[in-house]
Amino acid sequence: MILTDTHTHLYSEQFDEDRRTVIQKAIDAGIERFFIPAIDKSYYKSMFDLKRDFPDHIFLMSGLHPTHVKEDYLEELEVVRKNIETGSFCGIGEIGIDLYWDKSYLVQQQDAFRKQIQWAKELNLPIAIHCREAFEPIFEILEEEQDKKLFGIFHCFTGNKEQAERAIRLNMKLGIGGVVTFKNGKIDQFIKHIPLDHIVLETDSPYLAPAPYRGKRNESIYLLKVAEKLSEIYGLDIEELAKITTENSRQIFKV
DSSP, X not given: OOEEESOOOTTSGGGTTTHHHHHHHHHHTTEEEEEEOOOSGGGHHHHHHHHHHSTTTEEEEEOOOGGGOOTTHHHHHHHHXXXXXXXXXXXXXXXXXXXXXXXXXXXXXXXXXXXXXXXXXXXXXXXXXXXXXXXXXXXXXHHHHOSTXXXXXETTOOOOHHHHHHHHHTTEXXXXXXXXXXXXXXXXXXXXXXXXXXXXXXXXXXXXXXXXXXXXXXXXXXXXXXXXXXXXXXXXXXXXXXXXXXXXXXXXXXX
């Protein structure tokens, strides 16, 4: 059984004391593929170190996280562009719009999102979308940019069934993580009506740990809890769910 964590911040400072142990523990449990989204340029050294230490298991993305879009965002985007032109990154992410923390940079967030989408289409790369209290502005840009070259993952999907179907029509997979195990997460109420072909698994570690670890540091090994919950919802054994969702990740990232 091979499980794929399509979104994990293993370079986070929260793993500084036991990073290698956390990764190896997950690998030993069958979680063999880790896709690493960027936040801003300050994290690339740590990301490259991860790739060096686990070359067969770590896959890197480059992108500017919307909460890190500030006055210098064009300078940050230059770093993203140079990175993706090397051909050593498997996607552009995480990118998008976040209106939860700060609305003052909305115009800049929209510009950064649009530019990175256009680069992804130009280079045939998937995007990993961050969306927090921003479904409508994100859908607006996606629908303006929609064509056969646009594809990717709606990371940490927390919307409703209609928003899920809208994302799928835009050629996005749904990244399902710990929220599906929350009593008030609501995703479990409709996700069984979404064909599994449109689903990939993720942890977003160290954030959003699934039940029964909610509130603690999330780890990639907890992807098993997400897989177990979805296996229950879809009425599949976990091996079959792992096979389908890992194949979905291969279709997206081409690795």
